């Protein structure tokens with residue numbers, strides 16, 4: 001009945017755990033939900049006001065496929081101002097979230113057997129988007145000892161003649177790893193000396209504004225203008241401006257690629273909402289101080305959780321440099337017994353066990369790293385305190 005592609009499509013591990021958490025809550029359990037990757041802050045009021053005005057002004061009709069000229073100009077200016085990337089409205093794609101932009105980039109370029117390199121752990125959707133289009137996912141496994149940072153020699157060893165894309169997401173979902181300029185430059189050196197000079201690089205910068213401890217965000221198209229013809233820089237308003245529901249993501253990249261992606265989008269959903277596009281202009285051009293305040297709030301939450309986790313025997317949690325996730329190593333708990341006599345066989349069992357104790361997390365296997373777990377700390381400090389206490393109690397009960 002269904003296409004053969006459907007067999008390769010897994011249910012989203014994040015949505016699965018979120019659903020289990022919702023069910024537990026519906027059954028009367030008190031759960032701190034740390035599964036979802038969205039800021040808990042509201043969309044800034046001036047953005048909502050711009051949307052209301054857009055409706056009143058009649059901006060309610062079809063727009064160009066790759067976004068209104070007004071929005072694309074605002075995006076060109078954003079890339080210039082914040083990233084030092086010089087681009088033009090004709091090299092911009094606007095879609096229904098960064099996710100659609102990434103989807104279209106893969107659909108436009110992948111042939112069966114093409115390889116896509118991704119440092120693991122990786123955002124679960126990359127894996128499915130790649131395999132849906134016949135691509136072969138080539139994870140480059142990183143280690144907690146190195147803060148989940150891919151090493152240049154690991155990248156070099158992974159590139160083959162079949163490599164079609166390298167996906168670099170910094171700061172990373174799920175590890176929070178953010179590469180420094182020096183680390184990025186080392187990757188660029190590898191890319192420049194590789195015998196394969198034809199593959200694309202996707203820089204997923206969606207967590208750009210959430211970097212901690214005074215770190216300076218860097219992106220490849222700025223560091224290596226000589227590689228600009230191969231780099232697609234993806235970003236959006238979801239995480240920076242707490243606009244996940246508005247569905248606006250964008251990218252700049254080589255014109256032929258952007259045009260191919262636009263051709264696909266024309267047959268999918270034409271464009272994202274005209275009203276959301278007007279809201280995105282207000283977000284990009286409006287005051288940015290709230291973005292900085294929220295980043296500071298995320299840093300305080302990271303520090304709170306890391307401090308509490310340091311007192312949990314056996315839990316090893318690398319210190320992330322950005323985004324709003326922790327990715328602790330829970331391998332030491334695999335094989336231990338629960339109070340009811342059952343055994344924790346893997347990270348999925350471990351996540352289920354924590355849910356019984358009132359904390360919903362996503363098992364690391366959903367991100368290509370079994371034996372780990374992801375917690376989103378985009379929630380209040382009170383809830384984080386209570387989550388840390390519950391995790392500690394649950395772990396102390398294991399034998």
Ligand SMILES: Cc1ncc(COP(=O)(O)O)c(C=O)c1O
Pocket residue numbers: 037096097098099100123169172173204206235236237238244248249
């Ligand atoms: C790494 C990464 N890239 C892209 C996205 C896409 O976000 P959106 O489609 O809301 O722009 C997400 C969302 O969770 C993400 O975590």
